[in-house]
Amino acid sequence: RVAKVALVSMAAPALSAVWEQRAKVCIAAVALGVVVVASQVRRRVRQAVAARRGGRFARVPGWPLLGSAPDLLDVESIIPTLEDWCRTYGHDEGVFEFDLAGERIVVLCSPATVSEVTAGRPFKVTRASTFTNIHAASLFPGLFFAEGPRWSRQRRLTSPAFSASAVKSYLPDVATVIDTLLVELERRGGAGKAPLDVCEVLQCFNADVISKLVFGEEWHALQSSAPDLHDMERHLASLLKRATALFPYWKVPFLGNAIDGLEGFAARFGSKCRRILASEACSRKGTLLAKLMVAGLTQEELVGNMTILFFAGMDTTSTTLAWALHYLSLRQDIQSALAKEASAIPGGLATGERVHTMHMARAVWQETLRLRTPTPMLFLENREPIEVVGRTVAAGTTFWMMLKEAARRSPEFLDKVGPDFDAWRPARWLADDGSLRDGEPFVSAVFGLGPRRCPGMLLADTVGPWVLAEVVRRYHIPSWEGPPLREVTRFTQSFASDVPLRFCARTSA
Numbered sequence: 236r237v238a239k240v241a242l243v244s245m246a247a248p249a250l251s252a253v254w255e256q257r258a259k260v261c262i263a264a265v266a267l268g269v270v271v272v273a274s275q276v277r278r279r280v281r282q283a284v285a286a287r288r289g290g291r292f293a294r295v296p297g298w299p300l301l302g303s304a305p306d307l308l309d310v311e312s313i314i315p316t317l318e319d320w321c322r323t324y325g326h327d328e329g330v331f332e333f334d335l336a337g338e339r340i341v342v343l344c345s346p347a348t349v350s351e352v353t354a355g356r357p358f359k360v361t362r363a364s365t366f367t368n369i370h371a372a373s374l375f376p377g378l379f380f381a382e383g384p385r386w387s388r389q390r391r392l393t394s395p396a397f398s399a400s401a402v403k404s405y406l407p408d409v410a411t412v413i414d415t416l417l418v419e420l421e422r423r424g425g426a427g428k429a430p431l432d433v434c435e436v437l438q439c440f441n442a443d444v445i446s447k448l449v450f451g452e453e454w455h456a457l458q459s460s461a462p463d464l465h466d467m468e469r470h471l472a473s474l475l476k477r478a479t480a481l482f483p484y485w486k487v488p489f490l491g492n493a494i495d496g497l498e499g500f501a502a503r504f505g506s507k508c509r510r511i512l513a514s515e516a517c518s519r520k521g522t523l524l525a526k527l528m529v530a531g532l533t534q535e536e537l538v539g540n541m542t543i544l545f546f547a548g549m550d551t552t553s554t555t556l557a558w559a560l561h562y563l564s565l566r567q568d569i570q571s572a573l574a575k576e577a578s579a580i581p582g583g584l585a586t587g588e589r590v591h592t593m594h595m596a597r598a599v600w601q602e603t604l605r606l607r608t609p610t611p612m613l614f615l616e617n618r619e620p621i622e623v624v625g626r627t628v629a630a631g632t633t634f635w636m637m638l639k640e641a642a643r644r645s646p647e648f649l650d651k652v653g654p655d656f657d658a659w660r661p662a663r664w665l666a667d668d669g670s671l672r673d674g675e676p677f678v679s680a681v682f683g684l685g686p687r688r689c690p691g692m693l694l695a696d697t698v699g700p701w702v703l704a705e706v707v708r709r710y711h712i713p714s715w716e717g718p719p720l721r722e723v724t725r726f727t728q729s730f731a732s733d734v735p736l737r738f739c740a741r742t743s744a
Contacts, residue, residue, distance in 0.1 A: 290626035292341065293324040295333035302334025304481050310472070311723035311731075313479070314611055317342065321640045328624050329644065336481045340633050341623070344640040346647070349684075351623050352615060352634055356685045357386060359621070363614035363633050369477035370485060374501040377539030378690070379547060389536060390690075396526035397690040402697060403588075404521060408447045409698055410584040412457075413705055416440045419457045420710065420738050430735035433560055437553035438464065444698065445548050449541060450511060451519035467545060470500040471726040478614065501542070508538040544691075550727050551609040551681075552695050557734050559603040559703055562659045564715040564736055569661060570707060573599060574741060577708035587701050594671045596700035598661040601674045606659050608681040609727040611639040638680045648677055710738040 297303040307313055321344035324331035329345020343349050352360055361382045366372060372380040378389045395401060416436070423431055439456035442464050446454040456464050473495035477485055485491025485498075492498040511524075512534060519525060523544075527537055563570040576595045580586050590596065613636040620627050642648055643656050651672070652663040664672045682689040689695075713736075721731040 291332065292328065292624075292626070293331040295320055295324055295331065297334045301336050301481070304334075304336045307335070307479060310475055310479055311725070313724050314722070314728065317612070317635070317637060318640055321637055325640075329641075330624055335479075338633065340635055341628060342635045342637060343623075344637040344644070346641050346645045348623055349636055349638070349641045352617070352621065352636065353684045355617060355621060356615075357687050358383065359619055360615050360617050360634075362687075363478075363616040364631075365478045365614055365616075365633065366474075368483060368486075369474065370491070370498075371474060371477075374497065375539045375542050375546070376535050377541075377543040379543045380539075386687075389532070389540075390686075392530035392532055393527060393540065393690060395530065396523050397694065399693060401523075401526060402694050405448050405523070405694070406587040406697075407584055408451075409444060409701070410587055412440065412444045412447050412453060413702060414583070415443065415453070415457050416702070417705060417709055420706070430737050432733040433557045433736050434553065434730055434734050437556050438468070438549060440702075441549045441553045442545065445544055449523045449544060451522040451524075464549070466500060466503065467549065470495070470497055471546065471550060473497040473500075474726050475724065504542055504545075505538050508541045509534070511541075512537060546726070547689070548691060548695070550725075550729065552699060554609050554727065554729055555600070555603050555607065556699060556702055557730065558607040559599055559699075560706065560712060560736060561715060561720065561734055562603065563599070563703075563707065564712040566659070567714060569595075569599065570712060573703065574707045574711075577704040580704075582705060582708060586704055587697065590697055590701045590704070593700055593704055594665060594669060595661070596704045597671050597696075598664040599703055600696070600700045601664050601671075601678045602659060602661040604678050604681050605642070605674070606657070607722070607728070608639055609729075610681055611728065612637055613683070638684075642677045642680070645677070652677075706738075707741075709741060711741045713737050713739065 295303050295306075298305055306316060309316075320331065320333070321342065325342060325344040329348040330341065330343055332339060332341045334340075343352055354360075362380065366380055372382075378386065378393055381389050419436065420431070423429070423436070436457070442456045443453040446452065446456075454464070474497070476495055477483075477491075477497070484494055524537070524541070527540060532540065563573065573595045576593055577586070580589055580593070586593075615634040615636055617628060617630055617632055617634070619630045622628070648656075653660075664674060666672055676684075679688070679692065682692040682695070715736070717735070720734065722728050723731045
């Protein structure tokens with residue numbers, strides 16, 4: 236008993252110190268939370284005063300204090316909700332607004348209002364400070380989240396790595412990964428043995444393509460499990476979750492990572508990228524990483540851009556390819572026409588070098604990008620007051636730009652390709668002589684607008700049609716017999732469920 240008392244007496248000071256330290260951390264966290272809330276309230280009061288002075292747009296009715304936030308709690312359904320509001324409140328002027336827990340959000344949904352705001356890109360109108368506030372720019376310090384002089388510098392340094400000549404130099408490596416994809420399709424589901432979830436297969440394919448181009452070696456995600464791939468997929472949605480959150484929980488120490496794990500993911504993937512930068516992979520000539528290193532980016536900028544390449548490229552291209560293959564299974568006539576076009580060209584690298592001549596493949600790709608754009612919305616913010624439909628919008632206002640809905644209202648689009656906006660019809664992009672019609676600006680908007688357009692657009696527009704041609708040349712995809720597929724919003728638009736398709740060896744086009 237005496238020993239126990241002595242032990243307790245010895246441990247008491249240490250336990251007291253631990254509890255005292257924890258109390259200090261809790262007090263600091265609460266104090267920081269109060270500061271964060273106070274700054275948010277101050278900012279939103281200023282926004283409300285400025286909005287009354289400049290003039291309001293049509294407003295979505297909301298709840299006291301919360302505004303329309305309760306209607307947007309289901310982030311996966313945010314796009315259908317916003318598109319419904321566009322048709323209800325933005326019908327007359329192509330612009331409306333709503334209150335997101337005290338913050339004024341102005342939604343643009345017509346070509347005219349979109350043009351008025353994007354005219355200020357890239358300096359007067361920037362990516363919304365939401366992405367700075369959620370720590371995206373600090374966690375991933377690459378071109379995607381950079382603004383101002385930092386963006387200008389990185390854009391200038393990274394552009395040569397995505398030029399036409401650079402993309403051409405990547406084609407042999409892409410051909411290697413496409414060959415692996417075809418082998419895997421045969422191994423997993425050849426002769427129509429079993430349906431394959433094309434979403435999962437194409438995500439692995441894109442991860443291997445990006446890894447091959449960046450590092451000179453594949454992740455081998457197609458042949459085996461890729462923990463990094465699943466880790467990235469889990470945390471893609473965290474960015475949107477933070478962007479639409481009612482309270483900036485990530486600014487409270489440790490709370491952000493505890494809730495969504497984003498800081499932990501950035502640290503893990505960044506550590507892996509730094510190990511690669513210190514390895515022999517950096518000495519491989521001709522890789523995208525080698526081109527970026529020669530350009531003069533800092534190590535943190537290299538890590539940020541490598542992360543964003545995987546973030547931005549993995550989901551967008553794979554989802555578009557999966558939709559295209561699904562639609563080809565529904566339209567057997569178009570699938571046959573594409574197979575016939577592909578059979579007229581040698582396979583492999585020769586197809587990649589001549590993909591610009593494959594008008595049917597490119598029409599299928601363009602139409603899928605238009606109808607199932609993986610990024611139907613942009614988040615922007617004005618750095619100085621601007622005019623929108625005759626009203627002054629104060630600096631610091633957040634704009635949600637509904638690109639797909641703006642295209643739906645475009646007279647130019649209707650004149651160019653017809654009124655059937657919601658139909659998947661690749662023939663709209665084919666002229667009478669069989670040549671390809673220009674998809675600007677309705678298709679390229681998925682890659683961004685103006686100077687901030689994604690530098691990887693040319694690479695995606697080469698790889699996408701190429702994969703479709705190679706798959707359909709070798710395999711016939713039987714008609715889809717399942718229920719209609721549904722989209723959900725994560726960081727980009729994704730499938731709500733698996734997309735199981737069968738692949739049967741094709742005997743003739």
